[in-house]
Structures are given as C-alpha cells and as structure tokens.
Amino acid sequence: MAKDEKLEKQKTEIGEQGYLNKNCWLVKNLNYSPYRRCQHCNFRFRNCLFLHYQVISLILIIFFLTLFFLVEGKISTIIVITIFTLVTVYGYFFNRSTEKIVKANFSERKAKEALEDLTEKLEEKVDEQTKDIKEKNVHLEKLLEMRSEFLDIASHQLKTPVSVILGTISMFQEGSIQKLPKEQQDKFINNIFRKAKKLSTIISDILRASEMDTDGFQLSPANIKSIQPEDIVKSVYDEMKPEAVDKGIGLELTLPDKPAGKILADPDFLEQAIYNLADNAIKYTSKGVVKIALSQEGGRILIKIADSGIGIPKADQKKMFSKFARAENAVDMYTDGSGLGLFIVKKIVEAHSGGQISFTSEEKKGTVFTISLPTEGGEKR
C-alpha cells in the first residue's frame, strides 16, 4: 500500500516535471510526450525503470565477471569485463546527452506552450475589456440620445405657451386686440393667463426632476400629514375629468365601500404622483376607459390607475422609470410628455415610508400602475 502511494507520488512529480528518458521505447521512436507513459514501466519517461534495469543488470554482470576473473584468472574474462564496462559507461553518457537534448526540446516546447497560454489569456482579457468598453459606449450613446430627445421635447413644451403669450402681447401692442369686442379681448387675456400657468408648471416639473435627481431625495417632515387617501384620489379624478371628456374617453373612479385606513403622506406630492399617472393614462389612450381605483389590502392602501391605451413594449418596461425615458411606441406620438413624469412619480412614492410602485403592461392592450402605501401603523414591507 505504502509502495503504491510512493509510486503514485513519484509518478505525479515526474509527470509534472515531464522529463524524458532516452532509453524509453517511445523516446527512441521520437513519439514522446511529457504526458505519455513508458510502455515498459508505465512511468513518465524521466524515471523509466527500463533504463535502470539495463544499468543494474550490466553492473551485476560486470560484478560477476570480475568475481569469475578473480577466481579463474583468465585474460578473456578481462576483455569481456572491459567491453561490458565500456558499453555501460557509453550507455550512461549517451543517456545523459540525449536527455539534455530532449530536455532542451521539451523546455522550448514548454516555454512555447506557456507563451501561447499567456497570449490566449491576454487575448481573453483584451476581448473582455473591449466588450466592456463597447457596452459602456452603447449606454452613453443611448443616454445622449435620450437627452437630446428630452431637449427637443422640453424646448417644444416650453415654447408652446411662450408663443401664445408673445403672440397675444404683440397683438395688444399693435392695438389690434383692442379693436375686438370685450368678450374676445377677455378670451385673449384668459389664454395668456392659462399659458403662463402651464409654463410655470413645466418649469417646476423640470426643476423638480433635477432636484429629485439625487438618491437622497426626502420629503419634508413638516409636510407629512395623516390623510384620508380617498380625498387625494377624488381630487385627481375631478381635475382629470374634463381632459378625459375632451378626448372622448371614459374616466372611472372606484372607492371602497367603507372609509379606507388613513395614510401618512405628503398630500401635494402624492397628488402629483397620482395626477402624473392619470395624465399619462389619458394621454396614451385613444379610446376606451381610464380607471382610477382605491382599495385596502390588510395594512396597505392600493391606488391603481388602469388604461386601455397603447401599452409599454416588454423591451422598454425596465427603463420606464428613468429620466427622459419614452417607450418606443410613444416616441413618435409627440404628446405633451417631457419624459419626466414617471421618474417623478417613482421618486415621490419611494420617498414615502414603505411606498412602492409597480406596473403591468401589454402592448396595444393597456397598462396598470399600482401605488402601494402602508396605512398609518400598518405594515411597511
């Protein structure tokens, strides 16, 4: 058992070093390999026992012949001893020199292999880094594209009210509006007022989004109040109803039969989040109905905004909460969207303790956004 272990150990050591034995049958036939074994002794070539048997047997023959000469004193015996001695010495030195050549060849081969290995590893590393750089580049290009898309849309959104304000004021300057009946003059003044208000909303949106563009966005504790969620949902519904009617789509509100649990929230921010979702739902729905529903599930309040609109393609769903993101099927719609709405919604919902937002969507069928908030003293998952 111990012998076997020793042999195994020896085999491994020798195998790893990969020396070759010149006397090995395989070496002689130039069919060597550091990983192959001698067919005679099953050892890696360097320690091939075949060689050792030869040398040992020659030494034994010389020993016995010398013994025979000492006993018999015959000259022929000396000649035989000399021949055997020469053969042994020659064999030994021949063995050494061949071993050196084989060793040299092997070292060269080993070095070559090591170099090939290194080159391969280097190539792998370069490939890996190139792939990484390419990915980053694609990401940056996408970001730039999104920014330029945002600038186009944002500047359009800002310029639209400006053009009405400027145009109307210029007509006042010319004195042409003053010639119109009082009713028409009032309409112009109302238009300027509405557009100035819209301009202010867009600017606030852009500023709010950039303010929220830090991970540390927090609600001001002074603004967090205990509120009845129905009030906020109802207020958004009332505000959105005319827009839906104008567009010829339905807007439904579902409230729980008995009052829902109160929530701790910043009412202005929460209203903005629900407003943005309802506004998007109406914007991207050309027919059908938008449903706003409030319900309570255990210790949580769920606010669902469901539409029957264009839906969000699967490929775009991941990025929908990022800034400036617009789904592929919405890019060409040229709607009022600035690409900031959902970004703001997510920031607001998550700034509320235990607040969560999610959505499910199917292209051409519609989208359902769900805001989930814990009731006061309810579960904060």
Add this chain to the structure above:
Amino acid sequence: MAKAAKKTLLIEDDPDQSYLYSTKFQLEGLDIISAKSGSEGLSKAIAEKPDLILLDVVMNDMDGMEVLGKLRKNRDTKNIPVVLLTNLAKKELRERSKKLGVIGFWPKAEILPQEIADRVKNILGIK
C-alpha cells in the same frame, strides 16, 4: 365672375394657438379655415381644397407628419403648399418634411402673428 378668395387651412390642436392665429388672420382679411385635429384637418383639406395649409406637428390624434404624408398621397391635396408651423426644432423633422415638399418651417415662438400673416399673404400673392 370674381375669383373666390384664397383660403388658408390652419391645422392646430391647441385651442389657444388656434384662436390666436385665426383671429389675427381674420383681422388681416384672410380667409381662414381652422381644424382642431390632424384627422379633421385632413378631411377639411380634401373637402375645401385650400390654397395653403399651415400645419402643426405635435398633435394628439394624428401628428403633423402623418397628416402631411396622407396629404401627399391624395390626388386632390398633393399639390397644396404646406408650411409646418411648429416649435419642434428637430433637425430630422426638418429634413423629413423637406423631402415631402414642405415650403416652410416656421417656429411659432420666434415668428409673431403679424409676420406669419404677412408671409401667408406673400405666398398667396395677396397685397
């Protein structure tokens, strides 16, 4: 028999802007027809055969580029001169509309109503 006055069709879905330009054009004595959506504009263009179309791009139901494409495909409307009246300053949009034979690209926030009216008169050959 006196030739009928030259008609301009304004396709604009924002009611405030539509009101502003319509009033200005009427004050300037121009014959203006207004449409408050892309699809309405398309049907009015076919029915009324205006001499010039002022077309907004960002509209909800059918955007201006789609309207333009459809106008160009229709035998009755393909030769009506179209001016894009938009604040959308996308380069790609300009190029695309140029290919579709648009004769002007007027940014609303930069050109005041008086100048728009003057340019319209110029195109229609009204003094």
